Amino acid sequence: MNIPTVLALPFPAQGHVNPMMTLSQKLVENGCKVHFVNTDFNHKRVLSSIVEHQDGHDHESLLKLVSIPDGLGPDDDRNDQGKLCEAIPRTMPATLEKFIEDVHVKGDDRISFIVADLCMAWALDVASKLGIKGAVLCPGSATLFALLYNVPVLIDDGIIDSDYGLALTTKKTIRISPSMPKMDTRDFFWLNMGDPINGNKVVDYLVHCSRSLHLTNWWLCNTTNELEHGTLSFVPKILPIGPLLRSDDTNTKSMGQFWEEDLSCMSWLDQQPHRSVLYVAFGSFTLFDQNQFNELALGLDLTNKHFLWVVRQDNKMAYPNEFLGSKGKIVGWAPQQKVLSHPSIACFVTHCGWNSIMEGLASGVPLLCWPYFADQLHNKTHICDELKVGLGIESDDGLVSRKELEKKVDQLLNDENIKSRSLELKKKVRNNLAKGGRSLDNLNRS
Known part of the structure; x- marks a missing residue:
C-alpha cells in the first residue's frame, strides 16, 4: 500500500x-x-x-x-x-x-x-x-486570520488607506463582525513592527x-x-x-527548534515547590535594550520568587552588577511546553506569541502579558479582557520598571479568580483533543 x-x-x-x-x-x-x-x-x-x-x-x-x-x-x-x-x-x-x-x-x-x-x-x-x-x-x-482576510474590506470601508495606514477618519476601535470582540485599530499587527x-x-x-x-x-x-x-x-x-x-515525553528534545533546548531545567523544576516558579520567556524575536534588560533582571530579584528565565544565546546584554539571580535558573532555550505543564510553575511572563498563549492556556497557567510587536498586542487584549486569565504589564515611556514587574507578579499570584478561570479554560481547551473533541474531529476530517 x-x-x-x-x-x-x-x-x-x-x-x-x-x-x-x-x-x-x-x-x-x-x-x-x-x-x-x-x-x-x-x-x-x-x-x-x-x-x-x-x-x-x-x-x-x-x-x-x-x-x-x-x-x-x-x-x-x-x-x-x-x-x-x-x-x-x-x-x-x-x-x-x-x-x-x-x-x-x-x-x-x-x-x-x-x-x-x-x-x-x-x-x-x-x-x-x-x-x-x-x-x-x-x-x-483565528482573529489574525480574519483581520488579514478582511484587509481589502477595511480599505473599502475607509478604516485603513491603500498604504495600510490608519485613515484619518477611523475610529479607535472597530468590529470586523458583530460576533467578534472589538479591536483597537492601533493594534493592527503591521502597525507594530517597529x-x-x-x-x-x-x-x-x-x-x-x-x-x-x-x-x-x-x-x-x-x-x-x-x-x-x-x-x-x-x-x-x-x-x-x-x-x-x-508529546509530553520529558526526556526527548523537540524537533524544529532553532536553538538547543536545555533539559536541565526540568530536573531543577522538580526540586521547586508546587506553583512557586515564574517562567519568563519572550520567544524568538524579542530584543531588549540594556536599560530594559536591567529592569527585568532586577525586577525578578525584587519578586523574591523562584524563576526560570530564558535568555536566548543571541542576547548581547550584560547582567546588571546588582543582579543576584540567586532564586533563579537561566537557560538559553527551554522545552517550553514541558516547562509550562510542570506542577511547580506558578505563572508565565510572556511576550504573547500565539504558540506561547496556546501552550500556557493548555497548561492552566495564569499569564503576565508583556507584548513586543505585531499581533502580540491584540493577543494581550484577548487574554486580559476577553478570556480574563492574565494581566497586562504597563510601561512608562516604553520602559517596564522593576517595581511594575514586582507589583504585577504579586497581583497575579494573589488573584484566585484568574487562577480558577485558567484551570477551567485548561479543561475546555484540552477537551478538544480528546475523543469526540472538535479539534480532533476537524483534524481527522481534514
Missing part, C-alpha cells in the same frame, strides 16, 4: 515552524510520510539543535527534514521581516516547484498533499499547477498570500472554539485544530 506523502511548508520563523512541526508529527502518527521544508538557513539551525536527528529523519524515517533557499544572501538579517517578505515571493515559488519535481523524478515519495503556512499560501498556486491538493495552517489566532515601511512590506506580502486561499477549503488554525467562538462563527471556513501540542 502506498503511504500518502505530505509536504509541510512553514514560514521561516520559530513561531511558525513549531506548530507546523507538531501538525507534521500528528500526520506521521496517522500513517503519512512528511517532507518538512525549511529554508536552508533554518534547516542548518534545526539540525544543529537536535544531535540525535543529524540525518534529518525521525526514528521511523517518515518525517524527513529538507530545505530550499529563502532568496536572501548569507549575511542578510533573517529577523528583518520586510526584507524576508520581499525575497520569498521572488525565489521560493520556483525553487519549491523544482524541489517537488525532483522528488517526483526519483519516484519513491510522490507528493500527494501540501500543507502551507498561511504566510506561505502562495504555495497553493504551485500545488495547483502540479495537480496537488493543499491546505493552509494559520499558526496565529518600522512603518517594514510593516507595509509584510502586510503587502500577506495580502498577496491571501489571494491564493480560494484554492483550498481546508483553512486550519491553531485555536479552539472556546477561545474564539465569535471569529469562528464569522468565518466558518476556518477549522480549529488546536491546541497543537507535542
